[in-house]
Amino acid sequence: MCIGRCSRFVGLSLTSLALVSITANAFLLFPSWSWKYLAGGLITTQALLLPGIWGGGLMVLLAATHIKAVGSKLHFFKCCGPLWDMFLSMLFSGLALLGSAINFGIASAGLVIGPYCLHYDPLCNQTRTLIWGSPFSDSEKMALLSSSPHYLFDHKLWDSVCLEPQQIVPWNVGFFSILCIAGALQSLLSAIQIINSLFGCFCGLCDHNKHHHQHSPQAVGQSVRVLTQEMPAKM
Numbered sequence: 001m002c003i004g005r006c007s008r009f010v011g012l013s014l015t016s017l018a019l020v021s022i023t024a025n026a027f028l029l030f031p032s033w034s035w036k037y038l039a040g041g042l043i044t045t046q047a048l049l050l051p052g053i054w055g056g057g058l059m060v061l062l063a064a065t066h067i068k069a070v071g072s073k074l075h076f077f078k079c080c081g082p083l084w085d086m087f088l089s090m091l092f093s094g095l096a097l098l099g100s101a102i103n104f105g106i107a108s109a110g111l112v113i114g115p116y117c118l119h120y121d122p123l124c125n126q127t128r129t130l131i132w133g134s135p136f137s138d139s140e141k142m143a144l145l146s147s148s149p150h151y152l153f154d155h156k157l158w159d160s161v162c163l164e165p166q167q168i169v170p171w172n173v174g175f176f177s178i179l180c181i182a183g184a185l186q187s188l189l190s191a192i193q194i195i196n197s198l199f200g201c202f203c204g205l206c207d208h209n210k211h212h213h214q215h216s217p218q219a220v221g222q223s224v225r226v227l228t229q230e231m232p233a234k235m
Helices: 003-028 051-071 082-113 139-145 156-160 168-203 208-214 217-234
Strands: 117-120 130-133
Touching: 003 051, 003 082, 003 168, 051 082, 051 168, 082 168, 156 168
Parallel strands: none
Antiparallel strands: 117 130
């Protein structure tokens, strides 16, 4: 694939994935479509870190904008030529790789730890004490709740443990999974673009349109007419 076309494809894909990450992280802040949990600080810590907004979102969007521009031959530094743009594309791809890795890491932690919710403390069965916390992050509590090693493998816990916000477990699992998938794809595309930019530094952007124009029938016919007009003048 042409280096320029590859850059445009990577840039557009990273832009789409960045918007998906921003949207998924925004939904994590409003479980059950309510703002009161965010206002009260009753949100999963990994969602409050906003990895999909600043990591997989803004950092990737910044890089994607430059990558698309380079692929479209919009040179930011005309004095230095396309070589400098490809070098910058490599640096911006590294920035996108860093942001997507942060997004993937924090989202994975949020998926493993589980949601922050109102639940009965399994360590106080006799008093039935309601507390806010992450019931699936404590191995001792998990041993009392289920024989499964992790809540992700026991879907019965998804509806029986967390009382509030409603359906918080599938809500968190769904959107954190989206962040993980988006982060993984962003990392892959960023790595591809780093390699693509490296080749671009040595080979430059291929220009099939220019090559095609120079060898098109119209261009050949125009050259023949010019030569025909010049021959009588020389004779």
